[in-house]
Amino acid sequence: MIVAQAQPASGDSAASLPVTFEDVRMAHAAIRDSIINTPCLKSRTLSDIFGAEIWLKFENLQFTASFKERGALNRLLHLSEAQRKAGVIAMSAGNHAQGVAYHASRLGIPATIVMPQGTPTVKVQQTASHGARVILHGEKLEEATALAQQLAKDEGLTFVHPFDDALVMAGQGTIALEMLETAPDLDCLIVPIGGGGLISGVATAARAIKPDMQIIGVQAELYPSMAAKVKGFEAICDGDSLAEGIAVKYPGQLTYQVVKALVNDIVLVSEAELERAVSLLLTIEKTVAEGAGAAGLAALVAQAAPYRGKKIGLIISGGNIDTRLLANVLLRELAREGRLARLRIRLKDRPGELFHVTQIFHEHQVNIVEVSHQRVFTKLPAKGTYADIEVETRDRDHLDQLITTLRSRGYDVRVIEAV
Template sequence: MLDVAAVLEARQRVMEVARRTPLDYSYTFSDRTGAEVHLKLENLQRTGSFKIRGATNRIAHLTDEERAAGVVTASAGNHAQGVALAASRAGVDAKIVMPEYAPVSKVEATKAYGAEVVLHGVDYDEAQGRAHELEREEGRTYVHAFDDEHVMAGQGTLGLEIVEDCPDVDTVVVPVGGGGLISGIATAVKANNPDTRVVGVQAEGASAMAQSLRKGEVVDTDEVDTIADGIAVGHPGSLTFEVVRERVDDIVTVSDAAIARTVVDLLERSKTLVEGAGAIALAAVVEEAFEYEEGEVVVPALCGGNIDLNVLRNVITRGLVEDGRYLKVKTTLKDRPGALENLIEIIADARANIYGIQHERTSLDMSLGGVEVELDLETRGHEHVAQLIAELEAHGYEVEVLV
C-alpha cells in the first residue's frame, strides 16, 4: 500500500514541473460557517489542476525502454493536460485519446502542451478503449488517471503542502472521483498527524466511492450524472479503494445545486474561478454535509479551475436561481396596446430588473387574442421572488415559473 515515503520521494520530481499553490484564509467562508476556512488554491496550478502532480511522478518512473516507446492515456480534460505537459517536460512522446465531444478549448490546450490528440468515441469509455488498443499496438505505457501508486504519490504532494502551510489544520476536505487525490493527501496528512481528519466529497450523481465504502467492496454505479465532470467516475480504483478505506475518515455527498452555488460564491466573493469538481469540497463545508465545530481549522482543496465557458454560463445561471437572484417566468397578456407596458410597470414597482422579454403569438395553446410573454428577471432573493409572483397574481396574471 502507498506510504508517505513514496509521497516524500515524489516531491522533488513534482516540484520541478508543478507549482506550490497558495493556501488562502477566507474571511467570507469563515464568517459564513463559523470554522476557520483556508482555501487550498490548486485551481492556480499549471494546467489548471492537480493532475500534473501525479502525471509527473508516474512518467519519472518510466524505464528507458518505456520512455522510448512513449505513453498513452484517455481523458476529456484535466488528466489529458497533466500528462501532456509532464511528458513534454520529460522528453517523452504522449498520445492522448479524447472523446469526440470534448470541448475544443481542452483539446487545443492538450495539443499546446505537446501531446498528439486522437479524437475517438462518444464518451470516456470509448476513448479509453481506444487508448488501450494503442497501448497494445504501439507498446506504449498507459498512464492511469488515479489507480496507480506513482500517480497517488504525486497527488499526495498537495497534502504535504497543506500540513506545512497550515500546521494546526483539523480537517482536510478533498474531492473524490476515482480516489487518486484523496489517497495521496490522506497518506501525507495522516503520517503528519493521525488525528487530522480527512473527509472526501462526491457529487450525489457520482458517488461510487461512497457506495463502495458502505458495501465494503468496489462497486460500479449504473449512471453518472453531475456538473462536476472532473470527478464523474462510475468505477473507483481498486488500489485507491484500499487506501481510502484505511485512511479516510468519511465520504459525504452534495447536490449539483450546492456545487453551482459555490462556484458562483467563489467567483463573486473570492474572485476565484473553479470548475465543479474544484468547488465541491467547499460546498460540503458550506452545506454542513459533515459535522465540524466552531473555530475548527478546515482546509477544502479547490482542485481545479478548467471549466468550459458554456458550462460556466449554465452553472452561473443555476447558482443564481438557487440563490433566488434569477427568475424566468411565462404569462399571457391580451393582445392590445398598453398590455405589455402595464406588466412592465408592475415588475418595475416590485423592484425587479428585466434582462429580456420574448413575445409569442403563434402558440397553439393560446387564444387568438392573447400574447404569450417570457421574461428573464433579476431578483434579490427567494423572498423577493415570492413577493413578485404574488404581486403579479394579485393583478390577475397567471404566472408559470420556468427557471
C-alpha cells in the same frame, strides 16, 4: 447527502498500503521545482457562511489548472531511458491528459492521449496545445481506457494511469505536505474522489503528519463508485455530471485499499450542490473551479453542521471548465436565488396593456431583460394573450414583492422555468 464510513487503519495495516509517507516526501523532492506550490489561504467569507475556519488550496492555479500534473510528473520521472524514447500513453477526461502532455513535452517524451468524445472542448484544445497526439474515443472513460491499453501494447508505449499507480498517488499527496506546512492546525481535509488517486496520496501524507486528521471524500451522486465499493452496496454510475473529472465508474484497486484504510467518510453531493459551489468560488473567491474542483465546497453546501467550529482544508483541484457551461451554471444559480426569473403574465389584448404592466416593474425598480408575446400558440381565448418577461431583481424577496403587486392589481402571474 449520503455518507459511507470507513475505519482508519492501524499502524501495521497502514504500513502495508501501496503508498507510504516516504513515497510522498520523495515525490515532493522530485517535482517541487517543476510545479507550483499553490497558495493555501483562509477564506474569511466562506468561513463566516459555513461557521468553520475554511482554508483553500488553489490547485486550479497550476500551469495546467489542475493538481493532476503532480502525479503525472512523478510517474514520468521514474521512466527508464528506453520508456522515455518510446513514449507514453494515457486516458483522461482532461486534467490528467494535460498534466501528462505538458510534462512529457517539457521532458522530451512523446505522448498520446485518449479522451472520451464528450470531453469539454477546452480540455481537448489545451491537451493538444502541449504537443500530444489526441485521440477522441468512446462515450465514457472505460472505453477510452480500453483503447489506450490496446495502443500501449500495439505501439510499445508506457501506460500512465490517472490514479491507480503508487507513483501517481504519491505525487498527488504532495498537496497535503504543502497545506499542512501553511496551516498545520487543520482538523479535516475534504477531498474530491474520482478514481481515488488524490485522496489516497493526501490521506497518506496527512495521517502520517497528524494521525487524528479527519479525511472526508466527496463524490458526485451520479457516480458514487468508491462509496459503493467501500460500503459494499451496488450503485448505478451514469449521467452527465458537472463534475466530469470525478465521474469514474470503477475506482482503482490500489486506491481502494488506501481509502478503505485511511478515509473516514465519503459524502455524495448533488448536481445542484456542485453548481452552487462553483458559483460561490467565483463570486466570493474570484476563482474559477470546475465541478470536480468545487466538490469539497459542495460537501459543505450539502451539510455544514458536522464541520462547524472546525478548521477545514478544501482542495480546489482544478479550474478547467468550458466557458459556456460556466455561464449556464452562474445563470442557473441566479435563478435559484431569485435574482433572475421569467414571469408569465396573462394580459387582455388591448392597446397599452403591456405599458401598464411594465409600469409596475418600474415602480419596484426591477430590470426587464427580455419580453416576448404569445397570441397564437396558446389555449387562451382569441382576445387573450400572455407575456413572458425575464427580469433581474436584487433577491428572492424583491421578486416576491413584484409578484405580489402584480397579483394585487388583477394580473395572473406565475414563475416559469424555475430551477
